[in-house]
Amino acid sequence: MHALIQGIILGVLTAGVYALMASGQTLIFGIMKIVNMAQGALVILGAYLSYQLFTSFGIDPFLAIPITTVIMFMVGVAVQLVFLRPLHSDDRSQLSVLVTFAVALLVEGVMSVIWSTSDRSINTSYANASWTVLGYQITLVRLWAFLLSLLALALLYLLLNRTRFGRAVRASVQNPESARLLGVESERVAAIGFGLGAATAAAAGSMYGLLYPFNSGSHYDLISRLLSIVVLGGLGSIGGAVTGALIISVSSAVVASTISPSWSQMTFFVVLLLVLLVRPRGLFGAAVRGAI
Amino acid sequence: MSQRNRLRFMGAVGVSLASAVLVAGCASGGGGTGQQLVIGASVSLTGDFSDSGKAVQRGYQLWADTVNATGGILGRKVQLDIVDDASSPTQVVTNYQNLINKDRVDLTFGPFSTLLTIPASQVAKRYGYAFLAPAGGGPKMFEQNLDNYFFVQPAPTIQSGDVFAAYVLSLPADQRPTTAAYAELDDPFSAPIAENIRQKLEAAGIRTVYKQVYPSETMDLSPVMGAVAAQHPDLLVGGTQNEDAYAQVKSLVQLKFSPKFLFQSNGANSPLEFPDKVGSANTEGIMAPADWFPGSTATGSADFTAAYVKRYGGSAQSVDDSSAEAYAVGQLISAVAAKTNKIDNPTIISALHSGSWPTLLGNLSWSANGAPHGEFNLVQWQKGKLLPVYPPSVAQASPEAPRPNWAG
Secondary structure, eight states: OHHHHHHHHHHHHHHHHHHHHHHHHHHHHHHHOOOOTTHHHHHHHHHHHHHHHHHHHOOOHHHHHHHHHHHHHHHHHHHIIIIITTSOTTTHHHHHHHHHHHHHHHHHHHHHHHHOSSOBOOOOTTTTOEEEETTEEEEHHHHHHHHHHHHHHHHHHHHHHHSHHHHHHHHHHHOHHHHHHTTOOHHHHHHHHHHHHHHHHHHHHHHHHHHSOBOTTTHHHHHHHHHHHHHHHOTTOHHHHHHHHHHHHHHHHHHHHHTOHHHHHHHHHHHHHHHHHHOTTOTTHHHHTTTO | OOHHHHHHHHHHHHHHHHHHHHHHHHHTGGGTTSSEEEEEEEEOSSSTTHHHHHHHHHHHHHHHHHHHHTTOBTTBEEEEEEEEOTTOHHHHHHHHHIIIIISOOSEEEOOSSHHHHHHHHHHHHHTTOOEEESSOOSHHHHHTOOTTEEEOSSSOGGGTTHHHHHHHHHSOGGGSOSEEEEEEESSTTTHHHHHHHHHHHHHTTOEEEEEEEEOTTOOOOHHHHHHHHHHOOSEEEEEOOHHHHHHHHHHHHHTTOOOSEEEESSSTTOTTHHHHHHOGGGGTTOEEEESOOTTOOSTTHHHHHHHHHHHHOSOGGGOOHHHHHHHHHHHHHHHHHHHHSOOSHHHHHHHHTSSOEEETTEEEOBOTTSOBOOOOEEEEEETTEEEEEESTTTOSSOOOOSOOOOOO
C-alpha cells in the first residue's frame, strides 16, 4: 500500500511537467495541423540551455525559465519560417512529420556538438530535497515543477482565451479560410504558435533537467510519450493534454511501483489503445477540437 | 593521337603508375617490412559511444607516443591509423576492411563496445589479424570462439560484479546483510551482472526482497526506488549503465532511503561524472567494479597516469578507465615484441594464448575464445575519492560498511 500511494504521489507531481511539454505539442497541432516530432528535442534543448545558464552563470533553473522561453520562442519561429512555411499547404500535415523529425535530428546533432553526448544533470542545492508527509516523500523539485507547470498552463490558457492573439489562433483553428477573409494573418499566427510551442518546451525542459539526467539522444524516449499524451487527450486540446499527462504519468508510476517497471512503459500504450477504441479522437478531441 | 604522342602518353602513365606503387609502398610501411609499424583502429569519435571512443583514442595515442619516445617497437616507430566509425556496426566493418586491404596496416586494435567489436573481430579473423580490444566483453563476443580475439580487461563483463559478492560473503555473519534488492536495467551488460551477484548471495542465504528489471527507456526510476524503499533491504544491487545509475541514487536520496550496502555495476565507477550527477556528498560508501584505479601499482600504471595527466591535463582521478584499457592493449603488443623479438599477427596470437601478461590492469591471460581469466577490483567512494577496497591484495582502504545516510 505504501508503494502504491507513493507511486500515485510521484505520478501526479510528474504529470504537470509532461502536461506542459504536451501542451506545446497539442497547440502546434491545433493551429497548424502539424504533428511536431521535434517537440522532444526542443524540450532537451531547453534543458541544455537551462543547464548552461546554471553552470556558467549560476542562474537557478526556475529563474532561467523567462530567458530560455524567449530564446526558444525565437528558435520555434525560425523553425516554422525556414522549414515548415515552405511546405505546400495540401501536403503540410503529412510532410511535416518528416520535416519535424529532420529538425529533431538537426537539433540533436547541434546539441551533441556543443555539449557532447555525455549525460548532464542540473544539480541545485535543493535538487534532492523532499518533505516527509505522513511517511510519504514529496520531492521539492517535483512539487515546484508541478506548480510552475500549472501556472504556465494557466497563462497559456489566458493567452488563448483572453487576448486578441488567442482569438486569432482559435479562429484559424476553427475555420482557416474564414479567418483569413476576416483579416487574420494565418502564417503569422502559425509562426507565433510554433514559437509558443517551443517556449513551453523550454519551460518544461528546465524542469526536466532538474528531475532527470539527460543527453542529446534523450528526446527519442520523450517524443513517444508526448505523442501518446496528446493523442490520448485529443489532438489540439490543452485540457486533453493535461488529462492525458495525468492518466499516463500516474498509471505508469503505479504500475512501476506495484507490479513491474517492465509493464509500466506498456501501460500507457494499453490505456491509449483502450481509450481510442471507445473514443477515436481521444478524450477531449471531439468536443474541444477547434476551440483549443 | 599520333604514334609519338601515344608513346609519350603511355610512358607518362607507366612512370606515374610506378611512382604511385612506390609511394603507396612507402606510405603503408610495406605491410610490415618498412620502418614504421602501422596499427589501424576504428574508434567511435562521433555518435553514441563517442565519449568512450575518444577516451580509447587517447589511450592508444598515449601508448604510441610513449613507445616512440623510447625508440618504438623493435626499432620501428608506431604510427596509428585511426578512423571514425560513428558508433555504427556497419561502418566499423567497412573501416577494418579498408584498414586491412587498402591501408595494409600491420596490426589492428579494437573499437569500443561489444556491438562494434563483434563484427570488427570477424573481419580481423578473416584476414588472420590478432584482435585486441579494450571493450567487447559481452557473452555474444565469446560465443564466437575466435582464437584471434583478446578482451583486454580482467574478466568478461558479466562477471564484473562477482568481486562484490565475494566481498559481502567475506564479511563475518553478524555484519552481513540479510536482505537484498536488485534493480536491473534490461541490458546485456547490466542485468546479467546483478543476476550473477543475486545467485551467489541467495545461495549464501541472503534473502531477496525485491527484484525487477526495468526497460532502457525508463526515464523515471523514482517509482522503482520507491518500491525498493518500501521493502527496506539491507543491500541494493543496481545492474546499471550510467544514466540510470545517477537516477537511482537521486531517487533514493529524494525518498530518504539509504541502504547499508549499495553496489552499481556501472555509472558509480566514473570518477568525474558520478559525483557531478548525484552530488559529491551523496557518493559516500557506494561501491562499483573497476579494472584500473589511480594509485594502482600494476605494471606501467604510474607511468601511464603521469603521462596521461601531463598530456591531457586534469588529475589521476580524472583518467577514464577506457583510456587505461586502451593503453593496456598497446602494452601487450610491447610485451609480446619484447618476449618473442617478433611483431606479426601469428606471433601475437600464439604468444598471448600462453602464459600471463603484465599490464596496468594487472596480469592478464585468456581462454581460447578470448575471455580473460582474472577478476575485477571492488572500488568504493570514500570522502570524495574512488578507492580500491577489495580484494585485500589491492585495497588502499578498508571497506566502509554500513555506508552512512545520504547527505541530502
